[in-house]
Structures are given as structure tokens and as C-alpha cells.
Amino acid sequence: MALDSAIKNQLQEYMTRLVNPIKLVAYVDENPASKEMIEMLEEVGSLSGKITLSKEVDTSKRIPSFEVNREKEVSGITFAGIPSGHEFTSFVLALLQASGYPLKIEAEKIEQIKNIEGKFHFETYISLSCHNCPDVVQALNAMSIINPNISHVMIDGALFQKEVEDKQIMAVPTIFLNGKTFGQGRMELDEIVNKIDSSASLKEAEKLSKKEAYDVLIIGGGPAGASAAIYSARKGIRTGIVSERFGGQVMDTLGIENFISVKATEGPKLVAALEEHVKEYEVDIMNLQRAKSVQKNDLDSLFEIELENGGKLKSKSVIVATGARWRELNVPGEKEFKGKGxxxxxxxxxxxxxxxxxxxxxxxxxxxxxxxxxxxxxxxxxxxxxxxxxxxxxxxxxxxxxxxxxxxxxxxxxxxxxxxxxxxxxxxxxxxxxxxxxxxxxxxxxQIGLLPNTDFVKNTVDLSKFGEIMIDNHNQSSLPGLFAAGDVTTVPYKQIIIAMGEGAKASLGAFDYLIRQ
Known part of the structure; x- marks a missing residue:
């Protein structure tokens, strides 16, 4: 795999940031895939004197594959296949992080990962066209860098078809932990850590419950939620946002060609820009949190939002922007064969x-x-x-x-x-x-459309026959103080640009409600 000149120039700049020497250990044979992998590694290695490459024959290893190690220490990171496409960034990050380049992870989270006890060997089956896979690969690689008891192998499913068939893998990313299925689909670092650190969820719930009441709490981190957060924060009011995953359904949208002023983009890129914009303001972002219920207290008019992990948040107003999920066929065999065809x-x-x-x-x-x-x-x-x-x-x-x-x-x-x-x-x-x-x-x-995520408010506000939150011209629901925006509402035409406008409108409606109380 020859790198084009533009990528090579950009990569050369990254290679100047290597802190300590890196040793690439490749396991190869005479097949074309091995030769292609070696060609890529040699090209990358030529860009820095801190990278050395050795080739080894070991039939117990996947071929072709390579380890990204420190000079005198195994990092626990292995790539089985050629990390091109969406995974090329994962490879570059692995080089930098293994060399000692600082991880962009909060010190508290690094300490938590460092203290996890036990042996954890992860294997992630990916496809190079999957835009959700790099999130998982990069999270597990980072965990391998932090904790020597954690190791991770990225496996290109297209190259290791026999493994894919033997394990009946029909969806990516599919993650195995110590030989057993661990998870499927996009998972973020916090989600993975919380899943293997049994005490994490309880600690997080306690931490969330201690937070002061918000002026507006937004539930959902898609385009509508992000827009609502920005508009609320700009009003100078205490704003919080809880979301199962920032970006929502947009993270699963690859080609976007109708977002006005942006000729073409991809879902993950748009989500990254949204998150960066929200973080410009004083918004308390609580990611990987799922709302369980919303109730309004008649005594103090505060809303109480109970989360799935047991945590409870309070707010003077609420904006529900939980979007929608893929609609299922609901026919025999669909659930049984999900992820198996x-x-x-x-x-x-x-x-x-x-x-x-x-x-x-x-x-x-x-x-x-x-x-x-x-x-x-x-x-x-x-x-x-x-x-x-x-x-x-x-x-x-x-x-x-x-x-x-x-x-x-x-x-x-x-x-x-x-x-x-x-x-x-x-x-x-x-x-x-x-x-x-x-x-x-x-x-x-x-691909039969979307279903609104309103289960947690079905006994709190009026819903349409399709399960959408019914709203007025100011995006207020049947319960005063509870607003809604985006695909979760009765607003027709489920589009990103419409959701953003609705998020802004809901925020302005909530602000108007607050100043009249």
C-alpha cells in the first residue's frame, strides 16, 4: 500500500511528535497481503529515525499482522491486517501514544483505567469502511497503553474471513474479551471502562446526584440537543446536557449532502464539529447517560430526571431531544438473527x-x-x-x-x-x-424509517399515535416547562438542518418560560 504524497507529508509532520523509539514487529509470509502491509510499514518507518521494523515468522500469530511496541516493552497493541481507510488514524495514534505522546484523556479517567485489576485481552473485528470502528479501536488501544494488563488486537474482517465465518460475525465492530463476545457496535472509552470496572456505574450515579439544579437540562446530544445547548448557554443560564452518545443517529450517517453551506460531509465529522462548538460554552456535558424517567415536582416546580444508572438530576426546565432509532420489522427471526445476518x-x-x-x-x-x-x-x-x-x-x-x-x-x-x-x-x-x-x-x-425515543416520557407528556412528543409553536409539550425538539417530536420532515432549528426554538421557548416564572 503506497501512501500518496499528501498523506505522506501530513504523516511526516506527525512523526516529528514521536517521543520515544517505536519498534514495529511484523508477522508475515509470501502472500500479497503481507507484502502490501510491509510496504506500508516501511514507508511509514522511513519518515522517522525513531521507528524500527523487524519481520518474524510465527505460525501462532495472525498473518499478516504487526505489533506497535516501545523499544524495550510490549505495548499490547496489535493490528491484524492493513489499517488503511478509517483505521489509518488508529494506526497513527497508536504510534504516537506508544511513544509516550500525551493521551487526550482526563487524568481521573487515566487513573481509573490504570487501577483496573485482572487480565483483559480484547479482539475487535472491523471493516475498513466502518466509521464507527475506529472509536472502539482507538479506545482499546489507549487502554492498552495505560494498563499493562490490557491488550488489544484490531482484526480486519475482510482479510480474516475464516475467523469471521467461524465466529459467525455479521456486524462490525464486534468485540471479544478473553475469547467471549463483549459488545457489538460503536462503544466509547467511558462505556468500555464502565463495563469492566464494576464499581464505576455506582460512583458515577452518586457523582451526578450531587449536582446542583440546572436552569435547563437537555436530554439528547444530537443536532437538536447540541443546538439547544448552545442557544441556552449563550443566554447565560446554567445548562446541562445528558446523552446516551453525543451525535446520536447522525453518527451512523455517512454521506450528508443537503446541509446548507456545507457541500458534502460525513456524520462523524459533523458530530465532532457540533461537540467542539458546544464545548466553547459553559455546558455541563454528561455523556453515556440514558434517561429512565422525567417527573415534575408540584412543590418546587423542579423537574427530576432519573437516569438508568440510578443517578438523579434536577432542573427548572427540560428539553427532550432524544431523536429516533432504526425502526424494526417486528417479524419472527429478526431479533434472533440481529448481528447474524x-x-x-x-x-x-x-x-x-x-x-x-x-x-x-x-x-x-x-x-x-x-x-x-x-x-x-x-x-x-x-x-x-x-x-x-x-x-x-x-x-x-x-x-x-x-x-x-x-x-x-x-x-x-x-x-x-x-x-x-x-x-x-x-x-x-x-x-x-x-x-x-x-x-x-x-x-x-x-431501512424502514425511524422510531422516536420517547419510552421514558410516555406517562409524562402527550404523544402522537406514532409515539412522538406533541409540541406547540414554542416547542413546549403538554407539561409546562418540558420542551422537545427534533426527530422525537411531531414536527414533519426528519432532517438534520430542521432538527437544529427546532433545537434553537426549544431553547428560546425554555428561556421565555424561565423568565416568566
């Missing part, structure tokens, strides 16, 4: 189905875009749409119908996902012929 993110999991026959359920923009993307990776795509015609934009439909390895089946209602250890087919109702049919498949990507 049933998937929701074509960008992340598509490479695991290389050369295979997959289905996409849903003929809206997201479904048609998924089918187009998958057609470049898999052997064949069959798109199923319940209605008699596709709902996607014309330009997307034209692109879809131009592809030779895509079929479209209209008037199709999915009734069952079938398989043994993993998906091997699907049963659907041909609504026109009123006849059930079976199709053999190896993967099913569900």
Missing part, C-alpha cells in the same frame, strides 16, 4: 457480505441509498418495498435501476427472517398475488 448499517456491515446475496427492506431514500452502496460490495442486492412504487428521490431511483446486480420487488411485505446459526433466507408476502414466497439470502439490511 440482520443489520441496520450498510456502511459498517456491508464489507462482511462481500460477494453474497443480500436484501434491503425499504424503498425510501435510506433504503435505495443502502442498495446502491451495497451493490458495489456484495454479489447481488434485492430491494423489497411494501408499496406499489419506490418512495425515494427520482435521481436515486435512476441510479438504482442502472445497476445490473440489483432487483426490485414491489408490493412485498416481509413476514419472517429464517436461518439456522445465521440468516439463510426470508419469507415475504406478494401482496399483489396474495401469495407467500421464500427467497434465499445471506444478509438483510432493514
Amino acid at each position: 440482520v443489520a441496520y448499517c450498510p456502511h459498517c456491515d456491508g464489507p462482511l457480505f462481500k460477494g453474497k446475496h443480500v436484501a434491503v427492506i425499504g424503498g425510501g431514500n435510506s433504503g435505495v441509498e443502502a442498495a446502491i452502496d451495497l451493490a458495489n460490495i456484495v454479489g447481488h442486492v434485492t430491494l423489497f418495498e411494501f408499496a406499489s412504487e419506490l418512495k425515494a428521490d427520482d435521481i436515486l431511483q435512476k441510479r438504482l435501476y442502472s445497476l445490473s446486480n440489483v432487483d426490485v420487488i414491489l408490493n412485498a411485505q416481509t413476514t419472517e427472517v429464517i436461518g439456522k446459526d445465521k440468516v439463510n433466507g426470508m419469507i415475504y408476502l406478494d401482496r399483489k398475488a396474495n401469495e407467500k414466497k421464500t427467497i434465499e439470502l445471506e444478509g438483510i439490511f432493514i
Whole structure:
């Protein structure tokens, strides 16, 4: 893998920041993948006198793979495969951090990781096109640097197909800890640490419960929540934001081409910019926190927000901006085969189905875009749409119908996902012929819209028949002082730019409510 000149120049600048010598230990054979990996490592090594590369033959190791070690000490970081694409940044960070370059982690968190007892060997199966995988890889690499009892291997699923098939991995990132499944999907450092440090959740709950009451507490960290936080903080009022993960559903959106003033961007990039903007203000960000309930106290008119970890927060007003999640089919076999052929993110999991026959359920923009993307990776795509015609934009439909390895089946209602250890087919109702049919498949990507995240307020505010929070012109719900914004509300057209505007409106509505109390 030859690096282009632009990447090489940028990389050379990073290599000047290496603190101590680094030793790369490569395990290779004569296959093309090994040669490509060595070529990349030699090129990177040529950019700094502090990097040395040695090649070793060891049949007990994955081939090709390499370790990123300190000169006289094993770091615990291994890359099985060639960390290109989204994982190239993970490789560069591993070099810097293993050399002694300061970690961008709070001192309190570093101390917590350092004190975790026990042996932890993590293995993360990734795809190079997955934009969520680097978060997991980088978090586990950092933990390996901090604690010598923690080690981590990044494994490119496309290169180690036999392992993927043997372990029946059909979604990335998939994380194993000491040989057993640990987690699947995007996980942040705090989430991983809390999962292996049993006392962390209790300590965090106690810490949160001691916080003073907020003027406005925003629940949800997507575009609506971020916008609400900025507008609230600019008013000079005490602002807090609790979110399960900052960025929400946008983190799973790869291509964004309709965000006005930005010609094209990606979800993770937009989320990083949003978070950076929010942090410019005095906003108390409480990440990886899920709300369990919201109640208003009649005596002091304060809202009490109970979190899943047992912590409790108080606020004079609340803005719910929890967005929505992927809508499920709710048919037999869907839950049983989730992660074993049933998937929701074509960008992340598509490479695991290389050369295979997959289905996409849903003929809206997201479904048609998924089918187009998958057609470049898999052997064949069959798109199923319940209605008699596709709902996607014309330009997307034209692109879809131009592809030779895509079929479209209209008037199709999915009734069952079938398989043994993993998906091997699907049963659907041909609504026109009123006849059930079976199709053999190896993967099913569900793209049928979103479901609002309102379970925690269903007994607190009025909801629409679709489960959305009903709001007035100022974004206030049926409960005075509780506002809502974005995809979680009845506002039509679930778009990023609309959610941001609604977040600002909800914040202004909350401020108006506060000054009238």
C-alpha cells in the first residue's frame, strides 16, 4: 500500500511528535497481503529515525499482522491486517501514544483505567469502511497503553474471513474479551471502562446526584440537543446536557449532502464539529447517560430526571431531544438473527457480505441509498418495498435501476427472517398475488424509517399515535416547562438542518418560560 504524497507529508509532520523509539514487529509470509502491509510499514518507518521494523515468522500469530511496541516493552497493541481507510488514524495514534505522546484523556479517567485489576485481552473485528470502528479501536488501544494488563488486537474482517465465518460475525465492530463476545457496535472509552470496572456505574450515579439544579437540562446530544445547548448557554443560564452518545443517529450517517453551506460531509465529522462548538460554552456535558424517567415536582416546580444508572438530576426546565432509532420489522427471526445476518448499517456491515446475496427492506431514500452502496460490495442486492412504487428521490431511483446486480420487488411485505446459526433466507408476502414466497439470502439490511425515543416520557407528556412528543409553536409539550425538539417530536420532515432549528426554538421557548416564572 503506497501512501500518496499528501498523506505522506501530513504523516511526516506527525512523526516529528514521536517521543520515544517505536519498534514495529511484523508477522508475515509470501502472500500479497503481507507484502502490501510491509510496504506500508516501511514507508511509514522511513519518515522517522525513531521507528524500527523487524519481520518474524510465527505460525501462532495472525498473518499478516504487526505489533506497535516501545523499544524495550510490549505495548499490547496489535493490528491484524492493513489499517488503511478509517483505521489509518488508529494506526497513527497508536504510534504516537506508544511513544509516550500525551493521551487526550482526563487524568481521573487515566487513573481509573490504570487501577483496573485482572487480565483483559480484547479482539475487535472491523471493516475498513466502518466509521464507527475506529472509536472502539482507538479506545482499546489507549487502554492498552495505560494498563499493562490490557491488550488489544484490531482484526480486519475482510482479510480474516475464516475467523469471521467461524465466529459467525455479521456486524462490525464486534468485540471479544478473553475469547467471549463483549459488545457489538460503536462503544466509547467511558462505556468500555464502565463495563469492566464494576464499581464505576455506582460512583458515577452518586457523582451526578450531587449536582446542583440546572436552569435547563437537555436530554439528547444530537443536532437538536447540541443546538439547544448552545442557544441556552449563550443566554447565560446554567445548562446541562445528558446523552446516551453525543451525535446520536447522525453518527451512523455517512454521506450528508443537503446541509446548507456545507457541500458534502460525513456524520462523524459533523458530530465532532457540533461537540467542539458546544464545548466553547459553559455546558455541563454528561455523556453515556440514558434517561429512565422525567417527573415534575408540584412543590418546587423542579423537574427530576432519573437516569438508568440510578443517578438523579434536577432542573427548572427540560428539553427532550432524544431523536429516533432504526425502526424494526417486528417479524419472527429478526431479533434472533440481529448481528447474524440482520443489520441496520450498510456502511459498517456491508464489507462482511462481500460477494453474497443480500436484501434491503425499504424503498425510501435510506433504503435505495443502502442498495446502491451495497451493490458495489456484495454479489447481488434485492430491494423489497411494501408499496406499489419506490418512495425515494427520482435521481436515486435512476441510479438504482442502472445497476445490473440489483432487483426490485414491489408490493412485498416481509413476514419472517429464517436461518439456522445465521440468516439463510426470508419469507415475504406478494401482496399483489396474495401469495407467500421464500427467497434465499445471506444478509438483510432493514431501512424502514425511524422510531422516536420517547419510552421514558410516555406517562409524562402527550404523544402522537406514532409515539412522538406533541409540541406547540414554542416547542413546549403538554407539561409546562418540558420542551422537545427534533426527530422525537411531531414536527414533519426528519432532517438534520430542521432538527437544529427546532433545537434553537426549544431553547428560546425554555428561556421565555424561565423568565416568566
